[in-house]
Amino acid sequence: MGFYEDGRPCEVFFKTGQAGSTTRGYTDALGITVSHYLQLGGPPKAIIAKLRHTQFDPCGYVTDAPLGIEYVSSPADALAQLLEKLTEE
DSSP, X not given: OEEOTXXXXXXXXXXXXXXXXXXXXXXXXXXXXXXXXXXXXOOHHHHHHHHTTOOXXXXXXXXXXXXXXXXXXXXXXXXXXXXXXXXXX
């Protein structure tokens, strides 16, 4: 995750580990899309509302769980949970 100087998120990067090329391609595309949305001023809450609890593979327990995120139901859910933790007030 990249941030503006004021702490707001502005870029998203995925590390997919041993995932195949299709999964890497989809997560890269999701990261680019969400990054552009954030850079254009879109609110993180809207992304969280749309992506939280989406279910598709790969899913499961997270290695080196950032910010206490232990289980995700998809890469999109992982992104939503991370944004949620980083934008909590």
